[in-house]
Amino acid sequence: xxxxxxxxxxxxxxxxxxxxxxxxxxxxxxxxxxxxxxxxxxxxxxxxxxxxxxxxxxxxxxxxxxxxxxxxxxxxxxxxxxxxxxxxxxxxxxxxxxxxxxxxxxxxxxxxxxxxxxxxxxxxxxxxxxxxxxxxxxxxxxxxxxxxxxxxxxxxxxxxxxxxxxxxxxxxxxxxxxxxxxxxxxxxxxxxxxxxxxxxxxxxxxxxxxxxxxxxxxxxxxxxxxxxxxxxxxxxxxxxxxxxxxxxxxxxxxxxxxxxxxxxxxxxxxxxxxxxxxxxxxxxxxxxxxxxxxxxxxxxxxxxxxxxxxxxxxxxxxxxxxxxxxxxxxxxxxxxxxxxxxxxxxxxxxxxxxxxxxxxxxxxxxxxxxxxxxxxxxx
Amino acid sequence: xxxxxxxxxxxxxxxxxxxxxxxxxxxxxxxxxxxxxxxxxxxxxxxxxxxxxxxxxxxxxxxxxxxxxxxxxxxxxxxxxxxxxxxxxxxxxxxxxxxxxxxxxxxxxxxxxxxxxxxxxxxxxxxxxxxxxxxxxxxxxxxxxxxxxxxxxxxxxxxxxxxxxxxxxxxxxxxxxxxxxxxxxxxxxxxxxxxxxxxxxxxxxxxxxxxxxxxxxxxxxxxxxxxxxxxxxxxxxxxxxxxxxxxxxxxxxxxxxxxx
Numbered sequence: 072x073x074x075x076x077x078x079x080x081x082x083x084x085x086x087x088x089x090x091x092x093x094x095x096x097x098x099x100x101x102x103x104x105x106x107x108x109x110x111x112x113x114x115x116x117x118x119x120x121x122x123x124x125x126x127x128x129x130x131x132x133x134x135x136x137x138x139x140x141x142x143x144x145x146x147x148x149x150x151x152x153x154x155x156x157x158x159x160x161x162x163x164x165x166x167x168x169x170x171x172x173x174x175x176x177x178x179x180x181x182x183x184x185x186x187x188x189x190x191x192x193x194x195x196x197x198x199x200x201x202x203x204x205x206x207x208x209x210x211x212x213x214x215x216x217x218x219x220x221x222x223x224x225x226x227x228x229x230x231x232x233x234x235x236x237x238x239x240x241x242x243x244x245x246x247x248x249x250x251x252x253x254x255x256x257x258x259x260x261x262x263x264x265x266x267x268x269x270x271x272x273x274x275x276x277x278x279x280x281x282x283x284x285x286x287x288x289x290x291x292x293x294x295x296x297x298x299x300x301x302x303x304x305x306x307x308x309x310x311x312x313x314x315x316x317x318x319x320x321x322x323x324x325x326x327x328x329x330x331x332x333x334x335x336x337x338x339x340x341x342x343x344x345x346x347x348x349x350x351x352x353x354x355x356x357x358x359x360x361x362x363x364x365x366x367x368x369x370x371x372x373x374x375x376x377x378x379x380x381x382x383x384x385x386x387x388x389x390x391x392x393x394x395x396x397x398x399x400x401x402x403x404x405x406x407x408x409x410x411x412x413x414x415x416x417x418x419x420x421x422x423x424x425x426x427x428x429x430x431x432x433x434x435x436x437x438x439x440x441x442x443x444x445x446x447x448x449x450x
Numbered sequence: 451x452x453x454x455x456x457x458x459x460x461x462x463x464x465x466x467x468x469x470x471x472x473x474x475x476x477x478x479x480x481x482x483x484x485x486x487x488x489x490x491x492x493x494x495x496x497x498x499x500x501x502x503x504x505x506x507x508x509x510x511x512x513x514x515x516x517x518x519x520x521x522x523x524x525x526x527x528x529x530x531x532x533x534x535x536x537x538x539x540x541x542x543x544x545x546x547x548x549x550x551x552x553x554x555x556x557x558x559x560x561x562x563x564x565x566x567x568x569x570x571x572x573x574x575x576x577x578x579x580x581x582x583x584x585x586x587x588x589x590x591x592x593x594x595x596x597x598x599x600x601x602x603x604x605x606x607x608x609x610x611x612x613x614x615x616x617x618x619x620x621x622x623x624x625x626x627x628x629x630x631x632x633x634x635x636x637x638x639x640x641x642x643x644x645x646x647x648x649x650x651x652x653x654x655x656x657x658x659x660x661x662x663x664x665x666x667x668x669x670x671x672x673x674x675x676x677x678x679x680x681x682x683x684x685x686x687x688x689x690x691x692x693x694x695x696x697x698x699x700x701x702x703x704x705x706x707x708x709x710x
Binding site: 078079081082083085086089090118119120121123124128133134135139 | 522640
């Protein structure tokens with residue numbers, strides 16, 4: 072069993088860490104404060120091939136591994152969780168399903184532009200009445216001969232305001248229930264498709280989360296992803312992969328909060344010595360460090376299984392559950408270690424605490440992860 | 451155009467500590483990096499490649515561990531990487547190092563040689579100028595810009611208080627400042643390629659055009675007598691005075707030290 076990074080991964084880590092530190096970190100506070108989508112950063116990432124890491128070269132990607140992709144999400148999220156989720160949603164939720172379920176024509180049409188970063192991707196499953204109970208889709212797609220007509224509303228869609236391509240679920244045959252849901256590739260600009268209101272959020276404030284509105288939206292026949300009725304299966308499989316991305320985001324946030332807290336507690340003096348010298352600090356930080364490393368192993372193991380083509384659904388759920396709860400615990404304690412300063416925007420830990428919360432919610436709440444894990448356990 | 455860039459792997463001195471007793475560098479656990487000025491040199495070469503078309507060859511002398519830095523250079527966009535690695539090179543000072551590098555470069559086809567101004571571990575700034583001497587080439591040091599012309603290069607050289615623009619005919623050696631050339635990042639594809647499809651050529655002393663007696667420790671006249679960390683300066687004085695008094699005080703102090 073080999074836990075070390077490969078030579079390629081080590082070199083990649085050197086690059087992404089330096090990129091995150093020099094290009095992403097300096098903007099993180101502003102991205103949060105102004106709810107600013109990091110457009111320039113995404114352009115820089117595109118230039119380096121970061122927007123298409125695990126996409127094969129023949130589709131314009133870098134031909135890398137899932138492991139490298141999640142390392143990128145972690146390192147970006149370590150300094151800016153918004154930038155991390157932009158990459159995660161784009162890669163896991165839009166490119167992945169097209170790569171895994173698309174026809175050769177669909178792959179050739181969409182992946183090169185997505186992988187090069189010319190286009191940004193998003194994914195539309197959640198509706199006002201279909202959150203955790205995702206099967207209750209009310210968006211419909213009706214066969215109109217040479218096209219599909221979509222009607223309905225999606226909510227809480229990451230990257231929506233800036234995305235060009237959306238993988239969207241809609242009910243094609245209500246009588247079949249879950250098996251009546253199908254997946255579609257929808258382009259910005261399709262007639263009848265518009266982006267609705269932008270959510271004002273607690274964290275990841277630079278990520279533009281919006282509604283998708285379909286009013287007799289015309290989708291070409293060839294843009295169905297997979298076969299009719301396969302939509303729910305595609306969505307669940309997509310989320311399995313996405314969870315590794317979000318687990319990495321959570322891991323990055325936790326690691327970032329650890330970095331800040333180690334630095335701060337070594338500098339901050341009370342009662343005549345740095346607070347890092349107090350055993351309370353040391354023991355609590357030791358526990359947090361242990362959790363972060365355990366989360367990292369779960370995340371890496373899930374990504375390794377996906378790279379190897381092994382089943383990874385429960386692994387991804389465990390990684391996300393544990394990493395998200397770790398991120399919440401670490402960031403909350405990081406604020407506590409920073410005391411009054413930690414509660415101000417002068418230090419990044421309050422932002423990290425706000426950013427961490429969403430990782431327990433999106434792409435399946437922690438409760439959903441427990442359902443997935445228990446489902447495997449008791450099957 | 452064929453450009454050769456000399457690069458060196460150095461300990462990241464921003465993270466290094468000095469053993470207070472022995473006066474030597476504590477290298478344990480300190481990451482190795484591409485020397486910043488050399489990275490600036492590689493960036494200049496890659497920009498020239500983009501503008502005029504060129505083949506960029508990176509050359510380094512060092513232990514086998516320097517392989518990773520040469521892969522980094524390939525991932526940034528270099529076309530070929532050569533590592534001079536041989537026990538016979540060990541213990542080289544700047545003279546023996548520049549001699550070995552020159553001996554390697556003699557065997558290559560080139561139009562321009564670029565190197566960093568100096569390495570952050572030795573800070574001598576001697577290797578590239580000595581190399582120019584071995585190769586009998588003109589050199590321009592402290593370069594902040596260089597453009598290809600029909601038969602040479604227009605080069606900007608930074609002095610302490612001015613910038614000189616020089617024209618060089620034919621082949622030459624340039625030493626470059628990192629601050630003038632913000633180095634690009636490696637690309638993801640470049641990184642994958644660097645290990646999957648590229649080669650770092652490892653050359654021994656037999657492969658290059660040198661007199662073996664002038665290599666390594668044997669060819670090194672420099673002997674390190676002693677190294678020690680610089681002692682700290684005494685803390686300055688603080689005077690809480692008005693602006694007028696401050697001016698008088700400063701003038702008096704400068705006169706006291708015969709500066710004015």
